[in-house]
Amino acid sequence: MKSTSTTLVLVLASLTALAPFAIDTYLPAFFTLEQALGGSALQIQQSLTFYLVPYALMTLWHGAISDAIGRICTLQIGLGVFVLASIGCALAPNVETLWFFRVLQGVSGGAGNVVARAMVRDLFEGAQAQRVMATVQMLFGIAPAVAPMIGGLLLGIHWQAIFLFLALYAALSLWAAVRCLPETMPLDKRMPLSAKRVWSSYGQVFGDAEFRRLCFAIGANFSAFFIYVLASPVFLIRHLGLDEHQFGYMFVPTVCGMILGSWLARLAAGRWSSALVVRSAYAWMALLATLNLVVCLNLPADVLSNIAPIALFNIGMAAAVPILSLAALDRHPRIRGTAASAQAFMQMLLSSLSAGLIVPLVWDHPVGLAVAMLVYLLLGWLAIRGTALYRKT
Incomplete structure (x- = not known):
């Protein structure tokens, strides 16, 4: 039974990791893509936006689709399209073609993340659900570290190898999901798919102020770190x-x-109250975001001093995510797939705004990125402090 549970968690984590792989693996190739496709730095940067915006919009549908046709079928369609889109990116002769296939990647790539979140809550309860969500988050967290290094190695072969790797990863993840995951949305529990019902479900979900606050806090906390991922080609190469x-x-x-x-977060499950963990996480993030700004204002750019506060900030961010995510999903258990979509949409909407608007405005100096991190954290704290979860004693 333990072996089976471990396999389920690994497969769910591989599905959620597809999104960071699609974002981070090709970051080392930005300057190579400028030359190979005849584009500017801004045009290559906007290929992130062309992925993130449709990703965010389609997350509103992946959950509802999985509630209607089942979790596994949704994965088969979404990841199948992603495989074809990744091959299209590899064969792109110019920036505009790359944009087109990045849009298709965005439209399809969110299926794995949304369905995996819903399935965690379908399969596990209580403290076990928090431990599993934390484990998935922990394994998911490996992807952003591994992806750029894989991208750098594949760049030594050719930039096209990066997108062919994404196609292979998605295909293997789909194979593992079909082989190992049970269908957690049985026929008798499926909801008919219609625009009217989806609109009604989202009216219910987004009409819940507690849910909105929890989801916005997750997205803002993640964006506080994610701006550094999006700005990494400039931050690491030009500044550091x-x-x-x-x-x-x-x-x-x-x-x-x-x-x-x-x-x-996994260790705390069942031992310490969720409110205590969340409040402690925010205090830690506030300390490190402030330290990051002080370092950027007073010290010259340096690998150790500029990266250490970001790494330490992520301890608090990751400790809070499983608790906030489960608390949001538990608000609407009958339409958990739709709730998972809404949660992912809020996170990716903020990420999309960061990629298209915020990052190009602040990446010219480390101070700008540090200010953006602190502002995102403040916005997340203002949202979460009004929730019942945060106020619990």
Whole structure:
């Protein structure tokens, strides 16, 4: 039974990791893509936006689709399209074609993340659900560290190898899901798929102020770190003097912080109150975001001093995520797939705004990125402090 549970968790984690792989693996190739496709730095940067915006919009449908046709069928359609779109990216002759296939990747890539979140809550209850969610988050956190290093290695072969790797990863994840995961949405519990019903369900979900606050807090906390991921080609190469093969200097320690935070959340499950863990996590994040700004204002750019606060910040961010995520999903147990979609949408909407608007405004200096981190954290805290979860004694 333990072996079976471990297999389920690993497969669920592989599904959630597809999104960071699709974002991070090709970051080391940005400057190569400028030359190969005849685009500007901003045009290549916007390929992130062309992925993230449709990703965010389609997360509103993946959960509802899985509530209607089943979790596994939704994975088969979504990941199948993602495989084809990744091959299209590899064969792109220009920036505009890359944009088109990145849109298709975004439309399909969220199926794994949304369905995996819903299935965690379908399969597990109580403290066990928090431990499983924390474990999935911990394994999910490895992807951003591994992805740029894989991308750097594959870039030594050719930039096209990066997108072919994404196609292979998605295909293997789909095979594992079909082989190992049970269908957790039986026929008698499925909801008919219609625009009217989906609209009504989202009216119910987004009409819940507690749910909105929890989801916004998750998205804002994640965006506080994610701006550094989006800005990494400029932050690491221009400001810190690294090259495209040294992205691990940032991603390894920052993801180690995420893994440690997820492990702490798993350890805390059933031992300490959710409110205590969340409040402690916010106090820790506030301390490190403030330290990050002080360092950027007073010290010259340096790999250790500029990356260490980000890595330590991620401990608090990852410790809070499983608790906030489960609390949001538990608000609407009958339409958990739709609730998982709404949660993922809020997170990816903020990420999309960061990629398209915020990051290009602040990436010219480390101080700008540090200010953006602190502002995102403040917005997340303002949202979460009004929830029943945060106020519990």
